[in-house]
Amino acid sequence: MSDNNKFFTDIHEITDNTIEGILIIEDGFIKHVNRSLIDILCYEDEKELIGNLAIGILIPTSKEKFIEYNSKIFQEISLLNKNADVIPAIIKIKDININNVSYKMVSILDLTEIKKNEKIVLEQSKLAAMGEMVSIIAHQWRQPLSAVGSIITTLKLKYNLKRIDLNTYDEKLTQINNYVQYMSNTIDHFRDFLIKDSKKDLVKIEEVVNNSYSLIKNSFDILGIKVNINSKESLNKIYLHKNDLTQVILNILNNAKDALVLNNISNPQITINFSQKESSFQIIEIEDNAGGINLNIIDKIFNPYFSTKEKKNGTGLGLYICKMIVEKYLNGEISVKNKKNGTSFIIKLFI
Template sequence: MKDNIFRNFFDHTIEGILIIEDGFILNLNKAMLEILKYDSKEELIGNLATGILIPNIQQKLLEYNNTIFEEISLLTKEGKIIPAVIKIKDFKEDNKNYKVVFIHNLSDLKEKESLLIEQSRMAAMGEMISMIAHQWKQPLSSIGTAISNLKLRINMKRYEENIFEKKLDDIERYLKYMSTTIDDFRNFFKKDREKELSNIYYIVDIALEMFEEVFERHGISIINKDTKKLENVFLYKNELLQVIINILNNSKDAFLEKEVTPLNKITLEYKELKKVQKIIISDNAGGIKKEILDKIFDPYFSTKNKQNGTGLGLYMSKTIIEKHFDGKIKVSNKKDGACFEITISK
């Protein structure tokens, strides 16, 4: 009777369970079969557990309800690799040592996380389009003025070659600027397929170019303290760019809400350490209220109205840095403003 109760419990848990002896699979439950897409236990019993459990190159730990789980990958019968977390318990029976491995499939969670990142990116699109419109406004106006001037000279039969060349050079320069601008924004919305060797300075510069006209319009100056020479590292360029844009956008909104004048400034600092690189972004927009300081990375938490904020920007920034860069992001109030410190593993 007790054996039947145990078998029923063993085969009807939500999580997958493996029982391992000396590295070989001794038994497994139905949930484990479903996760791995096998038809019967006999296909796996007697095989090495390392044939289906693939540890990550760097050990990743996840804490939930005061219990520590380790992130790994699972290899299914179809050869598909899926993300999971495991918890291992040792036990002894009849003087034999066994390991019980409890496994949670993270596929659905990872998919939802990916969708949230995409939702956050799309939420930023409105802001990006507004920036493009503002950055194009002046060159379009200048192109229109140059064309009108040339038409007037043609009508007046005034064909000064040097003036025509200068006006055409100006138009070419404006069009080149507009082309570069749209390429920067278009690249931002491309999904990162793999890490690329790049430099944090380069990515921050792209973000600053995107904000150049907006910052100038609102009297926000940039203090770039690039005293340290940073090494090139492999990273997801667009994801890091998304994080930088989120933080710069938050600072910009803080200035607009609090109407801080006339010396609005954002300061950028960089640090090169043995295993990590750091970007420190601070402003003098008055800081973040103490009662919400520990909530700003929570999902859907926003101090902005519904029209201007989704509450996903900083949450997804934290997710991206922690999950995709093995790093950390933290915020604090310093002097007369907020300070974001991003740490990226090399």
């Protein structure tokens, strides 16, 4: 038995007791695989894998994705198991040398359960947003319903007094129809938000932002918060999941609203700008004048369970979920910085 073969025989004692999968590759071919990875890939024995090309089970993402944990860089990939199922995973690759032969050792962590938990958190976040919007819709409908009731009462009174004329009748019916259309549009936007995106749509990001804001506009108007959405016709349409972006926009806008109210800003404003970097990416910048974020905590606001609000008013998951959605589902990046009078959130969406 050669020294290297003896090494691979001996290494089983170590690698078969690790949680993560271990793969050792020489010139692209699998030389060793531990028990954990065999189980992850649904194989019976390592003999089914030894000697095969590693690319048969390791599938890189269409765009390189790297994840940083404790200053160590991992790459996000997919695994292909024996049943041709795709398994999400992260890997760490290290070059090793055994008896002057170069190998690559790949440590692999199955992300299946983590991804499931992420989806649960996202759905819970969406349900929370839905509850808030139900309240907003109820408020938005109150005034139109009251107006429709008032118009009907007026028409009935004029009819009883025999003072109705066709012009007045037509005018009042038009007003009722306008209110009904407004209420119908509100429900349509709400319904669209609830529908789970099954495919990406070709859209202009300005339209998504405008539709997102229309869902909560009434609550901003009541508080006297002016929202300026500066659209740019020059932006190209891009493919994305509209509802994912809507969830991010709603979260950031509501956070800005809370900050403006909490800090009692006399002339509260939010400005949304758009820009495009050639054919590489588009940017949504959401800026408020709420006074900014303390520099001691600004680097932590995307961390899970970190909140600047009182415990009863914040879970600390809102911005963490925004970051997760942008990076994992919208192929983008999100960052924050302080500006002269407030905070600016920058969402970069790669085309």
